[in-house]
Amino acid sequence: xxxxxxxxxxxxxxxxxxxxxxxxxxxxxxxxxxxxxxxxxxxxxxxxxxxxxxxxxxxxxxxxxxxxxxxxxxxxxxxxxxxxxxxxxxxxxxxxxxxxxxxxxxxxxxxxxxxxxxxxxxxxxxxxxxxxxxxxxxxxxxxxxxxxxxxxxxxxxxxxxxxxxxxxxxxxxxxxxxxxxxxxxxxxxxxxxxxxxx
Amino acid sequence: xxxxxxxxxxxxxxxxxxxxxxxxxxxxxxxxxxxxxxxxxxxxxxxxxxxxxxxxxxxxxxxxxxxxxxxxxxxxxxxxxxxxxxxxxxxxxxxxxxxxxxxxxxxxxxxxxxxxxxxxxxxxxxxxxxxxxxxxxxxxxxxxxxxxxxxxxxxxxxxxxxxxxxxxxxxxxxxxxxxxxxxxxxxxxxxxxx
Numbered sequence: 001x002x003x004x005x006x007x008x009x010x011x012x013x014x015x016x017x018x019x020x021x022x023x024x025x026x027x028x029x030x031x032x033x034x035x036x037x038x039x040x041x042x043x044x045x046x047x048x049x050x051x052x053x054x055x056x057x058x059x060x061x062x063x064x065x066x067x068x069x070x071x072x073x074x075x076x077x078x079x080x081x082x083x084x085x086x087x088x089x090x091x092x093x094x095x096x097x098x099x100x101x102x103x104x105x106x107x108x109x110x111x112x113x114x115x116x117x118x119x120x121x122x123x124x125x126x127x128x129x130x131x132x133x134x135x136x137x138x139x140x141x142x143x144x145x146x147x148x149x150x151x152x153x154x155x156x157x158x159x160x161x162x163x164x165x166x167x168x169x170x171x172x173x174x175x176x177x178x179x180x181x182x183x184x185x186x187x188x189x190x191x192x193x194x195x196x197x198x
Numbered sequence: 199x200x201x202x203x204x205x206x207x208x209x210x211x212x213x214x215x216x217x218x219x220x221x222x223x224x225x226x227x228x229x230x231x232x233x234x235x236x237x238x239x240x241x242x243x244x245x246x247x248x249x250x251x252x253x254x255x256x257x258x259x260x261x262x263x264x265x266x267x268x269x270x271x272x273x274x275x276x277x278x279x280x281x282x283x284x285x286x287x288x289x290x291x292x293x294x295x296x297x298x299x300x301x302x303x304x305x306x307x308x309x310x311x312x313x314x315x316x317x318x319x320x321x322x323x324x325x326x327x328x329x330x331x332x333x334x335x336x337x338x339x340x341x342x343x344x345x346x347x348x349x350x351x352x353x354x355x356x357x358x359x360x361x362x363x364x365x366x367x368x369x370x371x372x373x374x375x376x377x378x379x380x381x382x383x384x385x386x387x388x389x390x391x392x
Contacts, residue, residue, distance in 0.1 A: 080344060081319050081354075093288035097321040123319060124343040143229065154222050 062100075062107040073102045073112050076129040077119055086129065244351035247368055251280075251361040252349035256316070256339035259326060264312065264337040272361070279311045279387040280361040281380075284347060286320045287328035289355045295374040296332040302380050303336040310363075311384055316341050318355050360384075363392035 074088035131137040255271040285292040303313040313336035317325040360369040
């Protein structure tokens with residue numbers, strides 16, 4: 001590199017015109033030195049490589065991604081074509097294509113969540129084994145828990161009410177004076193039992 | 199009896215309106231309503247001939263357009279006969295009708311007929327490869343979030359919906375469409391008034 005820099009001034013030496021046109025006038029033909037030619041060629045080559053690099057990256061190398069890694073993501077996805085069959089075990093061509101998408105995205109460095117989000121965005125939330133924990137789908141997560149807590153609370157209140165009612169009724173029965181008819185019947189029964197014992 | 203000893207206060211007390219019971223009832227109704235709504239949506243029937251075609255908007259694949267626009271809504275195609283075809287690159291049966299659809303589109307594109315392909319549960323690079331393979335030129339779009347196929351209750355591919363100038367579904371073909379069915383239906387719908 002230093003050698004190239006040292007020779008830079010000499011690279012731009014422009015040779016005097018060496019040709020004349022048919023009328024004999026000199027042609028302003030800038031003849032560059034051979035070194036300049038090679039430098040330009042080198043730069044062109046470098047730029048070709050620089051441009052080709054992203055294109056090469058676009059063809060992501062997926063060979064490092066194992067089937068287990070793909071299935072780790074795929075088992076939480078469901079292809080709508082084959083209902084109730086997780087993507088990792090679905091044998092259809094559509095699911096095979098999906099698994100390849102997962103493989104490519106893993107190779108690109110995407111996380112499992114990012115891949116799941118991509119599939120939900122492309123094909124809808126129904127492809128997810130678990131509904132998303134955001135937006136309207138959040139209700140699916142909240143509702144059962146709320147129903148259990150709310151139901152338990154209401155049931156406890158109901159039982160409490162029953163117990164209180166029972167206690168009140170017992171207290172009322174104990175405190176209430178016996179009515180004459182009941183008293184007579186009660187006394188008669190006591191006397192009858194005493195006589196039987198004696 | 200000794201009715202005179204029983205005061206009105208000792209009779210059965212009027213049932214108090216329990217606000218918790220109201221709350222529980224409302225919550226139960228809400229849950230049932232929610233479940234019912236989901237069930238209705240899931241079991242909603244496929245649009246039948248004579249019913250309005252469910253509306254939608256599409257963003258066409260790169261390189262595809264309708265009236266020089268990269269996106270369109272079905273509503274904007276009213277007044278024209280629309281042949282809405284659901285397909286997928288992984289679908290073997292779709293390959294049977296691919297050439298027929300393209301050739302028929304080329305024959306009718308200047309006569310007020312719109313062919314609209316919708317890729318169903320497909321991977322975009324595969325969709326594009328499929329369209330290149332069959333040299334498909336009519337407008338095609340992915341079914342983002344599967345909204346269109348869900349609204350049309352598509353259960354497999356290929357499926358073709360013929361939509362009249364009035365925006366109503368006129369005919370449905372499940373499986374590959376035949377040349378005779380395709381052209382005769384288009385001709386019949388072209389002859390109808392908007």
